[in-house]
Amino acid sequence: MSLAREHANRLPRRRSTRWIETRAALLFISPWLIGLLVFTAWPIINSAYLSLTDYDVINDPSFVGFDNYVTLFEDPKVGLAIRNTFLFAVMSVPAHLVVSLALALLLNSAAKATGFFRTAFFLPKMTPPVAIGVLLVMLFNGQSGLVNGALGLVGIDGPAWTTDPGWVKPGLVLMSLWTVGASVIIILAALRGVPQELYDSALVDGAGWWRRTLRITVPMISPTLFFLFIVDTINALQSFTEAYTAFFGAGNTTYSNDAALFYAIYLFRQAFEFLHMGYASALAWLLFVIIMVITAVQILVTRRYVHYEGGQS
The missing domain is CATH 1.20.5 (Single alpha-helices involved in coiled-coils or other helix-helix interfaces)
Structure with a gap:
């Protein structure tokens, strides 16, 4: 008791x-x-309400139902912005992953000064995006840019990166590689976690560097690559600052703006230049749905190729 x-x-x-x-x-x-x-929940709820209204910031919102959503599906600029954004994502995401993986492999094989190079690769990530947009115009200028100047030294006539619609997005992709440092550090951490015994066994079997990379390194760090694949895709679909600074900032009308009209830029202009806050809120919710659908498809399609210690997901 x-x-x-x-x-x-x-x-x-x-x-x-x-x-x-x-x-x-x-x-x-x-x-x-x-x-x-x-700062997150309330703005999301409020934007859902504003997407059903006609609101110009000055006057009170007036309820219009789903008119904004009907308008955005009829707006040709929305289709153009979506195409530009998708093309940029299709080019930039693989480029980011390949460059990040290559640099991480180089760092992983460096016996000395690894800490210095880690810092050197990461520092450009600290560059403000606005500065990167200004650098893009300076480096990729078709007449006086440093990129075309370097190409001219080897006898290559560089394209008009900032005025030719076919080269605007490749130029933006190349400039976006300036900030791959964070991805390099993440992949490097994953590489340090791959058991050395696997490489030793492969060496005994006579496997070369390329085969060891494809058969051991990539499968073992596939969860990290999968994570970066998702994150880079989301970031690419929301690309804004660099392209806006280079092609739309300060009343810029010199360059081929339509080729750089990304979805987030069109959304921003509708909200803060034209004061169509209700329409911009509808655009934001469409972007949210697009990102959710694409992310879900990526998870369903690619997770079978992701290797975990307990087996494939």
């Missing part, structure tokens, strides 16, 4: 201690919770 009574007395103490710990945890994460509710 005494044991049962002692156990019964301990229960309220455990519950009290658990409640104190829970309250302390909630107190510590309260700044994040408040930020999530105020």
Whole structure:
């Protein structure tokens, strides 16, 4: 009986201690919770409402139902922006992954000064996107840019990167490789986790570097590559700052703007240049749906190729 009574007395103490710990945890994460509710949840809910209204910031919103969504499906600029964004994503995401993997493999094989090169590759990531947009115009200018100047030294007549619609997006892709440093560091960390025994066994079997990379390295770091594939795709679909700075900033009308009209740029212009906040909110929700669908398709299609320690996903 005494044991049962002692156990019964301990229960309220455990519950009290658990409640104190829970309250302390909630107190510590309260700044994040408040930020999530105020700066994320509320804007999402409000944008859903605004997408059903005609709102120009100056006057009160007037409810129009699904008119904004009907308009965006009839707007030819929306189709153009989606095509530009998809083409940019199709070019930039594989380029980012391949360049990041190549640089990470080089760093992983470097015996000395790895720390220095890690820092050197990551530093460009700290460059403000606006500065990258300005650099794009300076480097890829068809007449006086450094890129065409370097190509001219080897006898290649460089294209008009910023004025030829066919070369605008490749130029943006090449410029976006400036910031692959973060991906390089992530892949390098994954490479350091590949067991050396696997490479030793492959060497005994006579496998060369290329075969070891394809048969061991890539499968073992496939979860990391899969993560970067998803993240880079989402980032590409939301590309804005560099292209806007280079082709639309400060009233720029010199360059081929339509070729650089990405979806996020068109959304921004509708919201803050033309003050079509309701229409811009509908555009934002369409972009959200597009990203969710593409991400779901990527997960379903590519997860069979992702190798985990317990087997394939």
